[in-house]
Amino acid sequence: MNVSAIIEIIVAVMVLAGTVLSLLSSLGFIRLPDIYTRSHAATKSVTLGILFILLGTFIYFWFMHGLISIRLLLGILFVFLTAPVAGHLVIRSAYRSGVKLSDTSVKDELRDDLKKMKQLEQYHSKEG
Amino acid sequence: MFNYLMLLSMFLLSVSIVISLYRVIRGPSMPDRVLALDSLGYSVIGIVAVLCIMMDSHAYLETILLIGILAFLSTIALCKFIERGVVIERERDH
Amino acid sequence: MTLQILLNLVIGMVWMLLHDEWNMLTFTIGYLIGMIFIFALRRFFPGRFYGIKIWSIIKLLLLFNIELVKSSLVVIGQITRPKLNIQPGIFKLETKLKSDWEIIMLTNMLALTPGSAVLEIAPKEGIMYIHAMDVAEFKQSIVRTKDLFEEAIIEVMR
Numbered sequence: 001m002n003v004s005a006i007i008e009i010i011v012a013v014m015v016l017a018g019t020v021l022s023l024l025s026s027l028g029f030i031r032l033p034d035i036y037t038r039s040h041a042a043t044k045s046v047t048l049g050i051l052f053i054l055l056g057t058f059i060y061f062w063f064m065h066g067l068i069s070i071r072l073l074l075g076i077l078f079v080f081l082t083a084p085v086a087g088h089l090v091i092r093s094a095y096r097s098g099v100k101l102s103d104t105s106v107k108d109e110l111r112d113d114l115k116k117m118k119q120l121e122q123y124h125s126k127e128g
Numbered sequence: 129m130f131n132y133l134m135l136l137s138m139f140l141l142s143v144s145i146v147i148s149l150y151r152v153i154r155g156p157s158m159p160d161r162v163l164a165l166d167s168l169g170y171s172v173i174g175i176v177a178v179l180c181i182m183m184d185s186h187a188y189l190e191t192i193l194l195i196g197i198l199a200f201l202s203t204i205a206l207c208k209f210i211e212r213g214v215v216i217e218r219e220r221d222h
Numbered sequence: 223m224t225l226q227i228l229l230n231l232v233i234g235m236v237w238m239l240l241h242d243e244w245n246m247l248t249f250t251i252g253y254l255i256g257m258i259f260i261f262a263l264r265r266f267f268p269g270r271f272y273g274i275k276i277w278s279i280i281k282l283l284l285l286f287n288i289e290l291v292k293s294s295l296v297v298i299g300q301i302t303r304p305k306l307n308i309q310p311g312i313f314k315l316e317t318k319l320k321s322d323w324e325i326i327m328l329t330n331m332l333a334l335t336p337g338s339a340v341l342e343i344a345p346k347e348g349i350m351y352i353h354a355m356d357v358a359e360f361k362q363s364i365v366r367t368k369d370l371f372e373e374a375i376i377e378v379m380r
Contacts, residue, residue, distance in 0.1 A: 008130045011130075011181065012130060012133045012134070015133075015137050016133065016137050018174065019140045019174070020140070021294065021298070022141065022167075022170070022171060022174060023140050023141070023144045024298050025144075025167070025301070026144035026148055026167065027147065028300075028301035029147060029148060029150075029151045029164060030147060030150070031306060032306070033306075034310070035157065035159050035160050035163065036310060036339070036341075037308065039163055040297055040337065040355050041297055042164075042166065043333055043334065043339065044290070044293050044294050044297050045297050046170050046171075047170075047290070048290060048291065048294040049174070053173075053174045053178065054173075056177075057178075057180060060181050061180075061186055069186060069189055071189045071192070071193055072189055072192065075173075075192045075193045078196050078197070078200075079173070081330070082196070083334075084330045084333030085200075086166055086200055086203045087163075087339060088329065088333055088339065088340055088341075089204060089207040090162055090163050090166070090207055091159070091339060091353065092342060093159060093210045093211040095341055095342070096211050097158070097159070097210050097211060099157045099159060101310065101311075101312075102310065104307075104308065104309055104310065105309065106311045107311030107312060108312050113351070114342070117344065
């Protein structure tokens with residue numbers, strides 16, 4: 001059992017874990033009832049899955065070729081920073097364009113407040 | 129053995145791309161499609177990374193960063209289009 | 223704080239010059255020695271020792287990673303349950319953070335914690351509207367993690 005075999009095992013485990021995570025979360029795309037719950041699956045598990053795969057790739061190139069790839073680190077940082085922002089933007093635009101919550105939802109404290117906010121915005125834009 | 133495992137993970141990522149495509153085509157509302165396209169981009173990033181390991185070359189690592197940036201920018205542009213109806217706002221309009 | 227970091231870099235450079243070895247290892251050794259000196263003389267500098275801030279940043283990152291793993295497991299558990307019975311909903315949360323950067327950090331981190339996604343922010347009132355995957359199950363834990371993150375962010379930013 002030499003070093004490269006151990007590294008191969010570690011990389012394989014990490015890549016497979018990431019793959020299973022992203023597969024399961026895309027399964028959530030089919031099963032979950034509305035867009036808001038789907039965004040939970042899209043932002044959290046997909047991010048973690050891609051993180052695992054990229055870290056596995058990083059470890060592979062580091063120990064097999066002695067190459068510390070700055071591009072890969074930048075990619076990891078970028079995915080980390082942008083995935084939650086994208087998820088937030090999607091559900092925000094969905095709510096503002098009037099996509100309904102699923103029937104099983106129990107609580108919605110935003111609806112009345114959003115009306116007030118929109119009225120305020122219109123009032124300010126007329127004035128200015 | 130290692131190569132077969134990588135091939136297996138590539139196959140599973142392709143399956144998750146197909147599932148996302150189902151949501152892109154079928155999705156009842158527009159934001160659904162945007163969300164599915166976003167996660168499809170992340171699956172493509174994963175496939176490129178696994179391809180790099182399989183071919184044992186670091187030539188494709190730029191592609192990861194590029195696809196990530198493109199997916200994020202397209203998501204933002206589409207969201208703004210859904211919310212406001214325009215992508216680039218001019219100051220003169222209001 | 224900027225003064226301390228600059229001084230520490232200069233100490234590292236001088237160490238490298240005195241040894242006449244131009245590599246990263248010598249610089250790192252000099253930097254660590256400079257850090258020890260600045261820590262020993264910390265009461266003569268204006269402001270706190272900057273190592274405390276770096277330590278709190280590391281603590282925040284660790285907390286965040288733990289929460290990310292936990293939240294992914296929670297979401298996977300909900301998805302793979304054979305019969306789906308979740309009660310999603312939207313509720314209000316108040317935050318005591320004020321400046322833009324603090325609120326950005328908090329929302330980015332809350333988006334990746336168990337069962338919560340920030341829908342809308344009203345920064346003037348300091349209110350966030352949060353969509354939870356299962357209101358009854360997760361509300362307590364969301365409030366708890368929000369308090370944890372708030373304290374960690376205040377420690378970093380102020």
